[in-house]
Amino acid sequence: MTEHAHDAHHGSGHGHHAHRGGDVEASLERAAATCLARGAQLTELRRQVLRLVLESGQPIGAYALLDRLRGERRGAAPPTVYRALDFLMEQGLIHKIERLNAFVGCAEEPGHGHTHAHPHPHQFLICGRCGSTAEVCDEGVAHAVAGAAARLGFVVHRTTVEVEGICAHCASADATAG
Amino acid sequence: MTEHAHDAHHGSGHGHHAHRGGDVEASLERAAATCLARGAQLTELRRQVLRLVLESGQPIGAYALLDRLRGERRGAAPPTVYRALDFLMEQGLIHKIERLNAFVGCAEEPGHGHTHAHPHPHQFLICGRCGSTAEVCDEGVAHAVAGAAARLGFVVHRTTVEVEGICAHCASADATAG
DNA sequence: GGTCATGATGATACACTATATCATGGTGGC
DNA sequence: GCCACCATGATATAGTGTATCATCATGACC
Ligand SMILES: [Zn+2]
Ligand SMILES: [Zn+2]
Ligand SMILES: [Zn+2]
Ligand SMILES: [Zn+2]
Numbered sequence: 001m002t003e004h005a006h007d008a009h010h011g012s013g014h015g016h017h018a019h020r021g022g023d024v025e026a027s028l029e030r031a032a033a034t035c036l037a038r039g040a041q042l043t044e045l046r047r048q049v050l051r052l053v054l055e056s057g058q059p060i061g062a063y064a065l066l067d068r069l070r071g072e073r074r075g076a077a078p079p080t081v082y083r084a085l086d087f088l089m090e091q092g093l094i095h096k097i098e099r100l101n102a103f104v105g106c107a108e109e110p111g112h113g114h115t116h117a118h119p120h121p122h123q124f125l126i127c128g129r130c131g132s133t134a135e136v137c138d139e140g141v142a143h144a145v146a147g148a149a150a151r152l153g154f155v156v157h158r159t160t161v162e163v164e165g166i167c168a169h170c171a172s173a174d175a176t177a178g
Numbered sequence: 179m180t181e182h183a184h185d186a187h188h189g190s191g192h193g194h195h196a197h198r199g200g201d202v203e204a205s206l207e208r209a210a211a212t213c214l215a216r217g218a219q220l221t222e223l224r225r226q227v228l229r230l231v232l233e234s235g236q237p238i239g240a241y242a243l244l245d246r247l248r249g250e251r252r253g254a255a256p257p258t259v260y261r262a263l264d265f266l267m268e269q270g271l272i273h274k275i276e277r278l279n280a281f282v283g284c285a286e287e288p289g290h291g292h293t294h295a296h297p298h299p300h301q302f303l304i305c306g307r308c309g310s311t312a313e314v315c316d317e318g319v320a321h322a323v324a325g326a327a328a329r330l331g332f333v334v335h336r337t338t339v340e341v342e343g344i345c346a347h348c349a350s351a352d353a354t355a356g
Numbered sequence: 357g358g359t360c361a362t363g364a365t366g367a368t369a370c371a372c373t374a375t376a377t378c379a380t381g382g383t384g385g386c
Numbered sequence: 387g388c389c390a391c392c393a394t395g396a397t398a399t400a401g402t403g404t405a406t407c408a409t410c411a412t413g414a415c416c
Contacts, residue, residue, distance in 0.1 A: 062402070077367065082403065098276035099338060101402060123323070125332045138326035141319070145301070145341060148316035153346030154303045160277060162338040163323060168331030221393070240373070255396065260374065279373060
């Protein structure tokens with residue numbers, strides 16, 4: 001998980017290994033193209049922060065990012081990283097997981113209808129056992145939320161859906177081990 | 179809002195008025211009965227915190243609660259209120275709104291199938307204009323989330339759904355005023 | 357060229373949110 | 387009495403997020 005729902009499991013509870021380098025580079029290239037097309041400035045700083053988020057391969061906190069950012073940018077301070085994160089969220093390049101106060105790269109594959117489309121509907125599955133997270137994009141959930149809100153005359157801007165539970169990997173391990 | 183979806187609007191952006199005293203008292207009585215039946219100890223401290231949450235009539239932060247709690251309990255400290263809040267959440271008497279780092283009394287009416295049933299499915303609508311919040315309990319949303327998770331072999335424990343947007347009241351005000 | 361508005365970053369300080377840890381005291385079983 | 391269990395008191399610290407002002411680059415405009 002932590003990459004996409006059908007991926008093999010690799011979350012924060014286990015390997016801590018990052019994306020393969022090529023994945024990150026490709027994502028950065030796509031991000032740059034998206035921002036260019038949109039007139040948004042993916043500056044060097046913002047690109048560095050995005051790279052760090054992607055390289056972590058798991059939800060990462062703002063201050064952990066700050067520590068790493070200081071490796072390449074001494075004097076970086078909390079606002080440095082928070083401003084970059086705000087930009088990246090506005091562009092849909094990363095998401096914040098509220099329950100974890102942490103940030104992850106958007107796992108949406110290009111060509112699934114929306115390519116980093118502004119705020120795309122998404123949900124997070126968070127495993128309480130291994131800490132892995134999976135971003136999913138279930139239209140049924142998005143539709144149900146939109147419907148419930150509309151029935152109350154509520155105009156939806158953004159939706160946060162975060163499910164805590166046990167991932168398939170851990171569940172099968174449980175079933176085997178007892 | 180802030181009470182139930184069909185209520186007249188009264189959120190943090192406007193009146194700041196609390197529930198009517200009777201509502202709070204009735205809720206406290208129901209909470210006491212629920213805890214008693216369940217073998218959970220709704221102590222004086224926990225009851226005080228619950229009362230403060232209910233009286234605020236809107237999402238309220240832990241430290242705002244702490245300030246008020248000190249009126250009746252000098253020497254109260256952060257752990258005092260956080261421990262009470264943890265208990266109240268476990269009992270389903272209050273909910274935390276993650277996006278706001280704030281707490282609200284559960285608006286679920288008694289007799290809607292689950293009476294403070296342990297973790298009941300719920301969603302929050304948060305108005306970005308006036309700050310009001312509404313707790314809703316849409317079965318369609320809960321079902322869609324459960325289905326999406328089940329298709330991935332994910333076992334759901336708790337679900338957080340928080341929708342940010344414009345409430346019906348503010349939307350109609352916008353339509354009128356331009 | 358000079359002026360100005362805009363937006364990004366630097367830099368400092370601060371506010372807000374939450375938990376760890378150990379001590380104290382009450383309640384009830386045995 | 388003794389002990390296990392739980393709730394609370396009390397202190398300290400960790401973690402997360404903003405406010406504010408200064409500086410600098412860019413590009414529009416005259
Ligand atoms: Zn995404
Ligand atoms: Zn897992
Ligand atoms: Zn509720
Ligand atoms: Zn509103």
